[in-house]
Amino acid sequence: MSQIHVTTSINGDATEFLCEAEDTLLDVLRDRLGMTGSKEGCGTGDCGACSVTVDGRLVCSCLMLGAEAEGREVTTIEGMATGDQLHPLQQKFIEMAALQCGICTPGILVAAKSLLEKNPDPTEEEVRYWLAGNLCRCTGYDKIIRAVMETAADLRRAS
Amino acid sequence: MVKVRVWGSLAEFTEGQTEVEIKADTLRELLDGLAGEYPGLRPQLERGISVAIDGRVYNDSWFTPISEESEVVLLRRLKGG
C-alpha cells in the first residue's frame, strides 16, 4: 500500500498531500489537512454537508477520491471569508438566523455561493432545487432560503 | 389530609380508588405516605414519578410544600426530547 502524492490548490493555496487510493477528498481535507469545516453527514452524497467546489464545479467531497484532486482547484468553507471579511452569505445567515445547530451550514453556504455565481437572480424554486441535496433537519429550510434570496438581492443592488 | 389523584392503572394498588388521602405537608411526606399506605405502589414510585401540585409539575423536590387545598396528581415520570 504505497501512498499517492497529490499536488493541488485548496482555497488558492498550493497544497501537497499524501493519501491512500481509497481516501476520499473529504477524508483528505478532514483527516490529513485538518480542514474539518466540511462535514460528513452520510458519506454517500445524500446530505451535502461535505460540499466543496472543484474547478468551480459544486461536488460532494465524499464522492471524490483525494487522488483525483491532482492539478485541480478546490475551494472549501474555510476559503469563503476573505481575511476578517465574511462572505455576504455568511453574514446574512447569521443575521437571519438561517442556522440552528450549524452542522449543515458549511455545505449549504458553499452550495449557495456556487448558485449565486451561476445565477445572481434565482427564483425561490431555483434556490430550493439547487439546495435539494443539502439536508437540514433543524430549520425547515425557510430561513435558509430567505437568506440566500436576500443575499442575492443585496449583491445585485451592490453590483 | 391531602387528596392525591393517581392514574387509572395505579388504582389496582390503591384498593380501586383513583383518589386517596395522605397526611403530608411536603412532597417527600406525600411519597413516603403513599409507599407506606399502599405498598403496591412502591415499584412505580421507585421507577420514578412526576407530581403535579396545583397544575405545576415537580419531579424530585422533596420539600415542595403541599397544603390540604392543593390539587395533587401523580403523573408518569415525564421525559422529553
Next chain:
Amino acid sequence: MALDSSDKPRTFKVVGTRPLRPDGIDKVTGRARFGADIVAPGMLVGRVLRSPHAHARIVKIDTSKARALSGVKAVVTRADFGAVPDSVADVIDNCMAGDKALYDGHAVAAVAASSAAVARKALRLIEVEYEVLAHVSDVDAAMKPDAPVLHRGRQEESVPEGYSQNVMSRVEFGHGDIDKGLAEADRVVERTYRTGATHQGYIEPHACLATMGPDGQADLWCCTQGHYMVRNTCAAILGMEQGQLRVTASEIGGGFGGKTTVFLEPVALLLSKLSGRPVKMVMSRSEVLRATGPTSSSSIDVKIGMTKDGRITAGFAQLRYQGGAYPGSPVDMGSMSAFAPYDLENVKTVGFDVVTNRPKAAAYRAPGAPMAAFAVESAVDELAKGFGLDPLEVRLKNAAREGTVASYGPTFPAIGLEATLEAARAHPHWTAPLGENQGRGVACGFWFNFGGDTCVTLNVTPDGTVTVSEGNPDIGGSRASMTMMAAEELGIPYTQVRTIIADTGSLGQNEVTDGSRVTFAVGLATIEAARNAKREMCKRAAMVWGIDEEAVEWVDGAARPAGPNAGKHDPMTLKEIAAIASNTGGPIAGHYEVNAEGAGVSFGTHMVDVEVDPDTGAPKILRYTVFQDAGKAVHPAYVEGQFQGGAVQGIGWALNEEYIYGEDGVLQNAGFLDYRIPVASDLPMIDTVILEIANPGHPYGVRGVGETPIVPPLAAIANAVSAAAGVRMTDLPMSPPRILAAIQGQKGG
C-alpha cells in the same frame, strides 16, 4: 420561581429582540468543532461490529485473529464490561449486546486500531457464532401471546395476564364514564391509526474521543444533548467515580432527543483504557439509522363521540407503541397527551409499552405525543366534517383552558390553546381559496415541558464584561438566549456578555437538553445568577458609599442609592464596580443551582394546505402556518426556527419517513437515500405566529417551545390530504402508493 410583576406586563430591552448569535461566526466559517472534528496525539480509530440478525443468541465470539492483526490495540466485547448496576443494565446492553443480539445493527464487539483500514480489517476477523432466533418487528404482532419473546420475566406489575411477555407495561389515564359519554353522542367515530417508526435524523452522526489513563482519570469529548448524563452513565457502566471523568460537549449537529443517551461513549472509554491511547469513534449514517434511537411505531384505536353541535361527549384511545429492544417506549407520554387539548367530561386512554426486534427507541421531540395527536385529531376532524362543522370552531368549543381538568389529571393554569385557535381563525390562511385536488387541514398539539437540575455561574471580569457558564449544549441558539437574559437582567449590552458551555468539571449537575427545558430552566438559573451578582455589586457600592446595602438598587446596569439616600451619590456602573472589585472584597460572581420545577405547558395549532395528484397519489405541501404559545419569545427568530423545524420534521413523518423492515427483520433503508427526510424543494415557506401567554412559573414568562411544533403536523397533514384526496388516511407515512391505493379503493368501493 414566579413570574415577575404578573399584574402588569414588563417592558424588556434585550429579550424579544433579534441579536446575532454569539457562535454564528464559528458556525458559518467551519471553525465550530463538532463531535468528529477533534484529534488527539496518538489517537486510535474505534469501530463497532454489528449483528446482521434481528434476533440471535450469541453463542461465541472469537476475537483472537483480530487481536493478532498488526495495528490492533484493543478489542472489546460485552464480557469486558463486567457487571453493571441495574440502572444502566439496559443502556450497556444496547451499547454492546450481552447474551443476545436483539436487532439488526446491535453492537457485538469493537476494536481500536491504528487506522480505519486496520480497524475495518479487524472487524472481519472477529468470528461470532450466532444461533438465529425467531424475531418480531411489528407492535401488534409482538403483543400476541405466541410472539417470539425478547426478554422473560421483566413485565411490570401493571400488565394484566394474557399478553405476550413483550408487553412491558400498561398505563391508564382519564376520568368520567366513557360509555355514558358515548351514549350522549350523536355520532361516534371509531378507527385504528398506525404510524411508522421515524428517526430524529440529525445530520451529525454520533462521535466521541475518549482518553483514559491507568490512574482512572478520563476525558471524553462527544456530541450529546447532555454531557452530565454521559458522565454519570459512563461512570456507572465502567465503575468509575463521576469526578474522575470529565466530559466536554462538542458543538452538536442536531439531536431532537436522539442524543439523550449513550451509544459509543462507554465503548470508546473502555477501548482507551485497554489500549492506553486516545480512541476516536464516529458512526456512519447507516450505523446511526440501524443502531441509534428512532421513535416508536404505533398502532392506536380511537373512539370519540360528538353531538351534532360539536360537543365532544367522550374520548377513548388505546395506544400500542413498540419501543424497540428494551422497555421504555413513550406510550405513557402519548397516553397522557392524547386528549390534552380538550376539556372533556369523559376521557380515558390506555397505553401498552411493547418490545420488538428493533433498535431501542430514543426520545424524539415531544416523545410519544405526535402519534397520539395524529389519531385523536384525525378522529375529531372526521366528526366535525361529518356534521358539516368548522373544525376550528369545534376545537374552540371543546378547548382546554385555565381551570380545565386535563385528561392526564391536573388542572391547567393559564394556557394558550384558545389563543392559538383564535389566531388561526383570524389568519388569512384560513379563508384563502383552495383549488381542485387541494385540501386544508388543522390540528392542535400539546407538550408538557419540564425543568430539572440546572447550574449557571456568571462571572464579572475585571473590565466589567460578563461571562456566563452553563451546562447544556447549545442545540439551536441557546447561547444567544442566555446571553440575552443575562444582559436584560444586568442592564448591560448583549455584546458585553459571553456565554460558554462548561464541561462537567466546571459546574454541578445539569439535566440533559431535553423536554424543551433549556430556555426555561437555564434561562431561569441565568436570571437568578445575574440577580445574585447584582446583589453583590449593590453591596460593593454600598460599602464605597458607606450606606446600608439594603438602600441600594440596581437600575440600568448600575447601582444607585435608593430610598432616603436616593440621589446622594452618582450611580456606579457595573464597569466601575468591577474595576474596584479587588479593593472591595475580591472578584464578583453570581451563581445559581436549582432543580427547576414549574415549567409551563405549551399548545400549538397548525394549518396546512395540500394538493394531491389524483393520478399518482403524490402530495404537495402548498402552504403551512404554525400558531404557538411561546410564553415569552426570548429570541423570536429562534422561536420561529423551532416552529418551522418542528413542522417540517412532522411533514417528513406524515409523508415519507419510516423504518422499513424486510421479512428477515433487517432494516432496508439505512441511509438518507431511502430514509426520506424532507428536502428544500419539497416545501413552501413555513409561516409562524408567536402567541405570548406568560408562564406563571418563570420570571419572564418563558415556556419551552421546542417540542410542541412536531405534535400537530401529522394530523394536520392527514386531515388536509384526506380532504384533498376525498378519502380518510389513517396510516403514516402517507406515501404516494398508499394515497393512490386509498383513492382507487374509494373509487372501487
Next chain:
Amino acid sequence: MRYEAPNSVEAAVDLLAATEGAYVLAGGTDLLVKLRAEMLEPDLVVDIKRIAGMKDITAENGGWRIGAAVSGAEMGEHAGLLRDWPGVVEAVGLIGSTQVQGRATLAGNLCNASPAADSVPAMVAANATLRIVGPKGSRDVAVIDVPASPGKTTLAPGEFIASVFLPAKPEHGGDAYLRFIPRTEMDIAVVGCGVSLVLDGAGKVSAARVSLGAVGPKVMLVEAGAEALIGRAPKGDALEDLAAVCSAAATPIDDKRGTVDFRRHVAGVLARRATEIAAIRAKGETA
C-alpha cells in the same frame, strides 16, 4: 487498492485488462458509494477523466458524441444538446443533487446497471448508441443491449464505454423523460418513462420509441407503446391506449420504494404525460 489515471484509451484498456477486480472511475457517484459500503473492494480503480476526449461534447453526423466523463451539469449547460435531446438532458439532470450533477455521467449511470437509472430509458427512447473500447478494439452498440440484469452489464472484461452517441434529431421529433419519486429530489425512480416521437404534417405520430425504467430487471423498450401511438394524434384515446399497454408491459416488484400495483399504474400515467411533452417539443414548442 491502486489508483491510476491514464492519459490514453490504450493505457486504460491495458490496465483494465491486466487486473481482475479493476473498476472504471468517471464521475464516481455510484462507485464511491459502493466502496464506502464495502460492497466492492477493487484492486484497481482507473480514472478515465484524464484521457483526451472524455470530457468533450462534439457534433457528429448531425448528432452529438458525449464523452464518457461528461457530467450531467455539463450536459445541462450545452445549448445544442438541450435543443436536440431535452429529454435526455432532463433525465441525466434528475440524477441526484446539484453536487452529484457535478460528477455523474451517462456512462456511469448505465454501467451501474440499476433498473431505475434515470438516463437509461431516455437514451433508449433516443436510440442512443455507445462506443465501447476494449482489448479487441472498439465497437458500437445500442444502449438497450448493455444492461444485463440488476448490477450486471454485457461489457466484456477490459472494456469500458468511451462515449455515448445521440443520433441526429429527426425533423419534427421531440423527446421527454419523466420519473416518479416520493419527494421532489434526491430519490431513486420508482418508475421512469422515456418517449421519443416524430410527428407528420398532420400532427400524427409517424415514429415513436417508448421506454420504461424501474418496472423490470432492466430498462425495457415497449414496442406496443410505440404501436399505440403510430398513425394517431398523440392525445385522447391514443394516450389512454398507450397508458394501458405500458401498464401491462411493466413487470415490477414490491419493494421499499413502491408496490407492483402502484408502479404498473404510474408507468401508464408517466407514458401519457411524457408523450404529451414530447409532442409539444416535436411541434417546435417549448415544454
